[in-house]
Amino acid sequence: MTDSHWQPSASLKTLKARADLLATIRRFFTARNILEVDTPLLAKYSVTDPYMDVLMADNPVGQQDSYFLQTSPEYAMKRLLAADSGPIYQICKAFRKGEAGGRHNPEFTMLEWYRPDFDHHQLMNEVEALVSEVLNNQQPFERVTYHDLFLKHFSVDPHSSDCEAIRSIARQHLDIQMESEQKDDWLNLLMAESIEPTLGIDTPVFIIDYPSSQSALAKIGMDNNGNAVAQRFELYCQGLELANGYFELTDVEEQKQRFEKDHQLRQVxxxxxxxxxxxxxxxxxxxxPSCAGVALGVDRLLMLSQGLKGIAEAISFSIDRA
Incomplete structure (x- = not known):
């Protein structure tokens, strides 16, 4: 490590642009009468997502159990919604272990908001309005189904094809050594390595109707082809995933079942x-309440708006300087 590591990883020009971006976001939500909230970063529980590695901390009051640094404010914000908060948003730090690179930093800034009485299509409209304002975009965003993406790139139906078919396609297109009996592992690999870099290059694009097995905390619905799909979306701009939103699951019994499935997959x-x-x-x-919610990467939005090459240039001090 050299003496220069005391210096910020972002330029002062970028830090001023970051301050302007945060002010723009707050004006956007104030104009819509959406309440800004603040929830704990340190919490007793965390996500059960089998593919997400969380950071832990000692119990702050000296008890035996450890606490977690939150991967997102989602669970706490949903508790506020259940307490009749109405529409809410939050700009906060989030933490994910092992995520470091050109587009990832273990500590990053997230914008998350929830709209009671919205579905995911209505929320996409609002996401588009915010991102268009920040990026000075004049063109309508595209909306493409997960099904159509895989048909276009690989001539395969991701919903009806079995694991062996998807695995075979992945091995044809990618030089990989991965072994997995989980179909979603192969779909995710093809999406990340072959499809994502092509998305939203000229115009931002929403990907919708993900396989029901990738529903996370979203409701399940049916697409025009009769497939069970997750009522969720992801937004891509210039090959970069920018936002992830759901028509939120509200059925507690279904939520318990999904937590149990996560537990079983973690064991596997x-x-x-x-x-x-x-x-x-x-x-x-x-x-x-019936609602839609979305998480958006603030650092990545700043990268796009300022034409930055990596996330380190968008934050005051990247992990190697923290």
């Missing part, structure tokens, strides 16, 4: 056991 993957968030489940028992 030999991943650490993570207890389901009992506070979230209790809030859902009370009643989570």
């Amino acid at each position: 993957l030999s991943a650490p056991t993570v207890e389901a968030d009992q506070f979230l489940l209790a809030a859902m028992e009370q009643g989570l």
